[in-house]
Amino acid sequence: xxxxxxxxxxxxxxxxxxxxxxxxxxxxxxxxxxxxxxxxxxxxxxxxxxxxxxxxxxxxxxxxxxxxxxxxxxxxxxxxxxxxxxxxxxxxxxxxxxxxxxxxxxxxxxxxxxxxxxxxxxxxxxxxxxxxxxxxxxxxxxxxxxxxxxxxxxxxxxxxxxxxxxxxxxxxxxxxxxxxxxxxxxxxxxxxxxxxxxxxxxxxxxxxxxxxxxxxxxxxxxxxxxxxxxxxxxxxxxxxxxxxxxxxxxxxxxxxxxxxxxxxxxxxxxxxxxxxxxxxxxxxxxxxxxxxxxxxxxxxxxxxxxxxxxxxxxxxxxxxxxxxxxxxxxxxxxxxxxxxxxxxxxxxxxxxxxxxxxxxxxxxxxxxxxxxxxxxxxxxxxxxxxxxxxxxxxxxxxxxxxxxxxxxxxxxxxxxxxxxxxxxxxxxxxxxxxxxxxxxxxxxxxxxxxxxxxxxxxxxxxxxxxxxxxxxxxxxxxxxxxxxxxxxxxxxxxxxxxxxxxxxxxxxxxxxxxxxxxxxxxxxxxxxxxxxxxxxxxxxxxxxxxxxxxxxxxxxxxxxx
Numbered sequence: 001x002x003x004x005x006x007x008x009x010x011x012x013x014x015x016x017x018x019x020x021x022x023x024x025x026x027x028x029x030x031x032x033x034x035x036x037x038x039x040x041x042x043x044x045x046x047x048x049x050x051x052x053x054x055x056x057x058x059x060x061x062x063x064x065x066x067x068x069x070x071x072x073x074x075x076x077x078x079x080x081x082x083x084x085x086x087x088x089x090x091x092x093x094x095x096x097x098x099x100x101x102x103x104x105x106x107x108x109x110x111x112x113x114x115x116x117x118x119x120x121x122x123x124x125x126x127x128x129x130x131x132x133x134x135x136x137x138x139x140x141x142x143x144x145x146x147x148x149x150x151x152x153x154x155x156x157x158x159x160x161x162x163x164x165x166x167x168x169x170x171x172x173x174x175x176x177x178x179x180x181x182x183x184x185x186x187x188x189x190x191x192x193x194x195x196x197x198x199x200x201x202x203x204x205x206x207x208x209x210x211x212x213x214x215x216x217x218x219x220x221x222x223x224x225x226x227x228x229x230x231x232x233x234x235x236x237x238x239x240x241x242x243x244x245x246x247x248x249x250x251x252x253x254x255x256x257x258x259x260x261x262x263x264x265x266x267x268x269x270x271x272x273x274x275x276x277x278x279x280x281x282x283x284x285x286x287x288x289x290x291x292x293x294x295x296x297x298x299x300x301x302x303x304x305x306x307x308x309x310x311x312x313x314x315x316x317x318x319x320x321x322x323x324x325x326x327x328x329x330x331x332x333x334x335x336x337x338x339x340x341x342x343x344x345x346x347x348x349x350x351x352x353x354x355x356x357x358x359x360x361x362x363x364x365x366x367x368x369x370x371x372x373x374x375x376x377x378x379x380x381x382x383x384x385x386x387x388x389x390x391x392x393x394x395x396x397x398x399x400x401x402x403x404x405x406x407x408x409x410x411x412x413x414x415x416x417x418x419x420x421x422x423x424x425x426x427x428x429x430x431x432x433x434x435x436x437x438x439x440x441x442x443x444x445x446x447x448x449x450x451x452x453x454x455x456x457x458x459x460x461x462x463x464x465x466x467x468x469x470x471x472x473x474x475x476x477x478x479x480x481x482x483x484x485x486x487x488x489x490x491x492x493x494x495x496x497x498x499x500x501x502x503x504x505x506x507x508x509x510x511x512x513x514x515x516x517x518x519x520x521x522x523x524x525x526x527x528x529x530x531x532x533x534x535x536x537x538x539x540x541x542x543x544x545x546x547x548x549x550x551x552x553x554x555x556x557x558x559x560x561x
Contacts, residue, residue, distance in 0.1 A: 025050070028053070033050050034054070037051060037073055044080070047076070048074070048077045048078070054070040054073055055067060055070030055073075064099060065096070065099060068092040068096040069092075069104075070092075071095070072088070072089070072092050072104075072107075072111075075088035075092070075108075079115075082115040082116075082118070082119055085111075085115060086115070089111055089112055093108050096108070101139065102139050103144070105135060106132045106136035106144045107132070109128045109132035110128070110132040110148055110151070112124075112128040113132060113148070114151070116128060117155065117158075118303075119303070122155055129148045129151045129152050132144065133145055133149060133152070146172050149168055149172055150169070150186075150193075153172065153193065156168065157197060157200075160200075162200045162201050163201065165193075166194070166198070169194050169197060173190045184217065184223075185221070188223060189226070191214025191230075192210075192214050192229055194207075195210040195211040195214060195230065198210065199240065204240055204241055207233065208237055211237070214230050215231075218230060225261055228254055228258045228261075229258065231250060232255075232266055234250060235247050235270065236269070238250065239273050244280050245281075247273070247277045248281075251270055251273070251277070255271060255274070264304045267297060268297055268298060268301075268304055269306070269308055271291075271294045272290070272294050272308045274290045287315075288316065291312050291315050294309070295332075295335060298312075302338075302339075310340070313339060317333045320332065439489050440485070445478060445486075448477075449478055449483060449486045450490060453476075453486070453487070453491075457502060462506070462530060464530060465531070465532055467530070499530075503530045503537075503540070504540050504544045507525060507528075507541070507549075508552070511556055518553050518556060518557065522534045522537070522538065522549050522550060537549070
């Protein structure tokens with residue numbers, strides 16, 4: 001059972017209350033109660049009643065495994081409120097954790113992961129699938145191991161971490177190939193997952209290979225929904241090959257068919273790329289019509305957020321800016337801000353790429369500029385000269401202040417670069433043996449720790465965000481006291497300062513050598529080099545360079561021009 005199959009099952013369960021009376025439940029067997037439960041998918045009231053009867057029978061017989069199943073059924077019956085479902089799944093987990101059962105509690109963690117995914121809580125989904133994976137592996141349930149591994153791949157793909165997702169999907173595909181009892185729909189989805197990821201990383205030949213294989217299986221199994229998603233994937237491949245007319249033809253014939261399917265993300269992506277195909281051919285009106293179609297679908301499905309959504313709104317408000325239609329430009333900037341608000345902090349934290357796409361600061365600045373421009377339209381002409389004079393005066397003052405500041409920053413930047421380059425020249429000073437004796441650490445331990453620190457620095461391992469003195473000492477196979485003394489003595493700084501200096505030096509190097517890195521937000525740079533937030537990064541950066549990170553980036557750009 002993949003995450004998508006479970007999602008479809010939840011979506012199909014309707015909440016139609018029923019007042020039908022159900023008799024003699026206490027005398028029924030577990031299989032009979034389970035059959036009644038499964039046959040009542042469209043009647044929530046009956047499902048809850050059957051699940052409670054199942055649990056009551058298990059409690060009366062003090063059967064831990066059947067009690068777990070009872071809580072599992074109650075979790076399904078309360079699917080409309082996923083937190084209430086969680087409460088029942090958690091009770092099942094508590095009962096079954098020591099049963100050493102192949103299915104439980106691993107499957108309950110799997111359900112929690114799937115529900116969290118549907119709610120857009122990706123960090124929670126990832127945590128539950130990892131727990132399910134660990135328990136399934138411990139209890140020898142290979143199928144559930146790969147179910148959760150696949151679901152983790154789905155999360156990675158959802159977070160646009162395509163290279164990581166590809167590794168997982170390849171492994172799951174290999175497992176499906178050697179498993180003669182694999183579920184046909186799971187096998188089809190494995191092909192589609194690989195085809196989609198290869199498309200996203202634009203390895204189109206590989207994408208088409210898995211697309212062709214998967215499409216054949218979907219036809220053989222008469223799975224129309226999956227077949228049409230393969231067709232969408234082929235249209236995307238035509239787009240990336242710049243065969244725009246073919247892509248447009250396939251998109252326009254297929255998208256109306258899949259429009260009612262529950263998974264809206266590929267549909268949104270399809271209309272977005274249909275708009276881009278028209279844009280590439282210079283047909284701006286049809287491009288805008290499809291971008292607006294993306295907007296209408298997204299507003300009904302705001303949890304289907306992606307970086308394409310942000311690009312879609314950028315295309316809309318940029319178009320209306322070129323048309324000098326300030327009202328519509330402001331309208332779509334407002335919608336872009338709404339889309340950005342649907343991207344949770346956890347979502348952005350899990351993927352730096354996405355964090356950059358959902359930076360609200362630039363959108364808010366655009367919105368403010370537009371509001372000011374729209375307000376100016378309503379002002380009377382007699383205020384123009386006064387305003388112009390004040391603006392000119394302010395501009396002159398700011399220009400002078402800017403010139404003075406830039407001159408000061410340039411001088412400070414040059415001084416720092418010179419001192420930084422000098423400080424980072426390699427030296428070959430021998431280790432003072434009197435120092436070794438003074439710190440009370442065996443010489444062989446010092447040598448080993450210094451070697452480990454050299455490898456630690458060379459591999460840039462310091463950009464991991466969860467490094468602690470104790471954890472690093474454990475990694476170096478020494479104790480924290482020895483590690484602290486060696487760093488204090490031979491690096492001439494405390495552990496926290498040593499770690500921060502390495503991260504800041506790495507950030508400085510990346511800013512100076514990687515043009516794409518210098519385009520990141522300060523928050524994204526901070527997360528990339530190992531800091532947990534932009535504030536601590538900025539403090540450490542100022543202490544090292546006597547400059548704000550943004551000023552330093554600006555000076556690097558000036559120096560490179």
